[in-house]
Amino acid sequence: MAVSIGAALVVVPLSGAAAVAISGSNSPTPDAAAVAIQGTKYVSEVAQIGAPVAAKADASFQVETPALTVTVNPKPVVVYRPRVSARTVANSADVAQAIAGSSIIAEASKYVGIAYRSGGSSPSTGFDCSGFVKYVYAQFGISLPRVTGEYFGVGTRVNSPQPGDIIVTPGHVGIYAGPNLQIDSPRPGKTIQFRAIWQVNPVYIRVTG
Structure with a gap:
């Protein structure tokens, strides 16, 4: 039987009447040992995903930006031209x-x-x-x-x-x-x-x- 856990699909082997019911259908019967191993692997991967982590409200971040070079225009030079004396x-x-x-x-x-x-x-x-x-x-x-x-x-x-x-x-x-x-x-x-x-x-x- 296939069970959905989060985003993963876990296949759980069935026994007893459930297995007989499935075997009686037209669907092919998977190997029981292979199904069990695959299901165990999926469950382990889902467990590793864990719950989502939320960022703290007061969390701080550092963003690297390129340094800016500011060029200040020089003050105009006043040229004094004396009157002819x-x-x-x-x-x-x-x-x-x-x-x-x-x-x-x-x-x-x-x-x-x-x-x-x-x-x-x-x-x-x-x-x-x-x-x-x-x-x-x-x-x-x-x-x-x-x-x-x-x-x-x-x-x-x-x-x-x-x-x-x-x-x-x-x-x-x-x-x-x-x-x-x-x-x-x-x-x-x-x-x-x-x-x-x-x-x-x-x-x-x-x-x-």
């Missing part, structure tokens, strides 16, 4: 050429570094913009206005300025020193210097005495 411009070839080609520029260059002073009109007190231009031209016997706005009414306006000509815009006046270059007394906190022409649509004036 008055000293740097004053040593340029353009300034040297302007000084050599114009007595007005040569005279004006003597006062580079003197501080701006509102209302100032001499090297000892400092200069404002119109006081500086007036003082430089006075060294050549040329009298100019003390007020910036009055410069629009002196000399001759020119479209092609030369070093030594006057460059004037509303509120400011300086001396033209060459292409994109002037010398002036800028504003409080600054000094007389050669620097780029920053004015928009300036008027160029030539005064010849």
Whole structure:
């Protein structure tokens, strides 16, 4: 007779009337000794399977994962580009050429570094913009206005300025020193210097005495 135990099928030899009943059927009769040995083997295997083992609720597990390499982007490098200083411009070839080609520029260059002073009109007190231009031209016997706005009414306006000509815009006046270059007394906190022409649509004036 076949008995199912769990997932295994165990064959148990029968005796007596049960064996006779089976032998009387059309099914072939297995060897009794072979059946007994096979049944004993199955029972042993089933016993070895045992009951299922349940994992504890607080069981811990370790999972191996590959190591990760994290690359942090470097901080951007700040590059500082210093502004062109008055000293740097004053040593340029353009300034040297302007000084050599114009007595007005040569005279004006003597006062580079003197501080701006509102209302100032001499090297000892400092200069404002119109006081500086007036003082430089006075060294050549040329009298100019003390007020910036009055410069629009002196000399001759020119479209092609030369070093030594006057460059004037509303509120400011300086001396033209060459292409994109002037010398002036800028504003409080600054000094007389050669620097780029920053004015928009300036008027160029030539005064010849």
